[in-house]
Amino acid sequence: MTETLDLLNGLNPQQIQAVTAGLGQVLVLAGPGSGKTRVLTNRFAFLIRSMGVRPYSILAVTFTNKAAREMETRLERLLGEQVKGGLWLGTFHSICARILRREADYLPVKSNFVIMDADDQEALVRRILKEFNLDEKLYRAASIHGAISTAKNNLVLPKSYPARSYRDEVVSRVYGRYQELLEANNSLDFDDLLLMSVRLLDENPALRQKYAQRFEHVLVDEFQDTNLAQYELLRQLSSFHGNLFAVGDEDQSIYRWRGADYRNVLRFEQDYPKAQKILLEQNYRSTQTVLDAARAVIDQNRNRTPKKLFSERGRGERVILYEAADDYAEAAFVVDTIQQNMAAGVAGGDFAVMYRTNGQSRLLEEAFLRSGVAYRLVGAQRFYGRREIKDLIAYLRLISNPADELSLLRAINVPPRGIGDKTLVALQLCSRQANLSPGEILLDLGQKGDQSSFWSFFSGRGATILADFGAMLAEWQSALEKTSLPALFDRILLDTGYQLYIDDGSEEGNDRWSNVQELQRLAYEYEDRGLTAFLENLALVSDQDTLPEESNVPTLMTLHAAKGLEFPQVFISGLDEGLLPHSRSIDDPEEMAEERRLFYVGLTRARNRLYLVRADRRSTYGSFQDSVPSRFLEDIPEELIKRQGMKRYIETSSTSDWNPRAERRDYYSRWESTPPPDLNLRHAMPPQNSKANYRGGKKASSKTNFEGETGQSPKADFGDEIEPLAKPAPEIQASYKAGNRVRHPSWGEGLVIQDRILDGEEIVDVAFDSVGFKRLLAALAHLEIIR
DNA sequence: GTGGCCCCTGTTTTT
């Protein structure tokens, strides 16, 4: 009993109710920071320790491998070694792959099937479009593939694909052929892992029974992000014992484009009318101000269970909204602010910078590099998407599965060995006539040489080259049986002269080679588990999962990648129309609602301090475009916000001669442009001539009174040092004078060049003996006057 | 068969 008690130690009543819930279906709606992972893990441990359930009778599904690993680690901590081995804990995709490989006898593919990633899928579609003579401009491969993927996520098969338009008909035909080719290549794509599993269990009652009986308890994380196939799979797997424990939050559903449907939460309640529903509303992460801001944003959405998130952490600081002149200044602000905080002693690991699209990381990275602050980047330029990595994976896949034609086509002429279109067409023709895969033809040529019955099919030169390649492939295959995976890997590199091919001595060449070595290192880790496991891991492990080690430096990532994480200080950058919400979402209310949830996810990552950052114009496609503040900013009550940057508060609209150009700019009618605080001048300015005509001149009026406009008084009990907007900023006394000799905690001594007050902030320019010129915020810099 | 040049297009998010 004491054992149970320590599982419940420190939990609130709702959390305890969830962890100890009885049999049947349980739906836990868990707001951000409400201890969701803890509940799930402790539930798992509770079932084993207090209910006597055997670990391998529990199925736990997460959305990322990282989440699965984390849960495993925590379980080990809670239960000791009891859980090692035999755990059914993983992502939907890995669990499905596991089931499918076990039950491959029932499938059109063999148990060593390869898993096609997104690039492969699109390449395959492109091939089919060519085969069907379809105009690739009219039918873009990405879009057709998207349609196929959506169909699969909704359990729609080619023959039942609705033909409402000619386009649908095209999709349906391509989809059918696509499936044929996958099968011929002994491969499944990502979506098939789910679809095939559902079909397998649906069409084989005995199998369904077997698995459903095995899993006495099914636990699911991030339930709001399940798609129909996943929902159905859960239903099947829990169909015998009926113990389904789902944890989620509609407000954090951000994978609609991947088929996720937060309405599965509603469906759950309908399908299981007896389900217990538990709300976790206490937030242990953020200050009340952060929660209030987040709630103001998410409350605009409909079709949700309203939640009253509360925190006992106090009001905290106001949200800082910084508006930069352009995206260069935006990035510079982020980095400068982090740098100054770090100089004042804040740990680098306390910061995260989030953005909507991966492309936005570029300017940020450049700013970080310039300032010399180390950072880590999650995802983005995908390791597994790199050319050299894909090349080598193609070799490995081909060895594991000679029927994998896509990999064959990639590997066969890389590095170039004189196999061109003509030879390839001949190979494909030969393959079709012989009713063998091209890989098998190659192997035959390699083994029998000119004695092969296929030899005469090719020109003398072509035949020789193909046979050589086939012989190499055959040797690798036998090496696979005799030696280890790392040895095989080395052998491939050696036989193909791959290093010479990619490492041309240039810096990029060097990078490419180190990527290869990184993959090689990974191969060593899989020495015991073998090639198939290695390949499966490569296919199912996402870049998000390969998050660089915690290194106490700021983290850069997309808002999607930020889900589930928390940081003391969070920057959300790019808060402009077209970026967040993204332009592809503006005309669809459902998409717009999802953008809002995405912003909500970002906001609720912050523990203490939240910076919202935008830019007045951004460089897109090489030239500048005016940018307009995100509509989501309007939803955050003014009294929660402290504004900084080029826009300053002036007296209310009527006296302003400034005419908003865009309708949306109405929001800013009470703001006017003033020169930026030029904290950032030492950073690169945009390549084009920079901002020409600031509307300088008008000073912030001392009559400014925000109360008069809203009739609300800002809360006075903020724990920050920020002055309430309601009162004119008090005169700050300058603490330093030009000529002062000062000492900085990390940069040592320096000479004050200039000191001035701007926007209520004291800014000091110092020439340090050690690091040269720095522009600092006096409040953060901790300068000590020596004389 | 290969390499280079030019044009075009395109920027969500990822298991």
Place this chain on the structure above:
DNA sequence: CAGGGGCCAC
């Protein structure tokens, strides 16, 4: 602006 694909000349 950048990367990819198509086309053309060796």
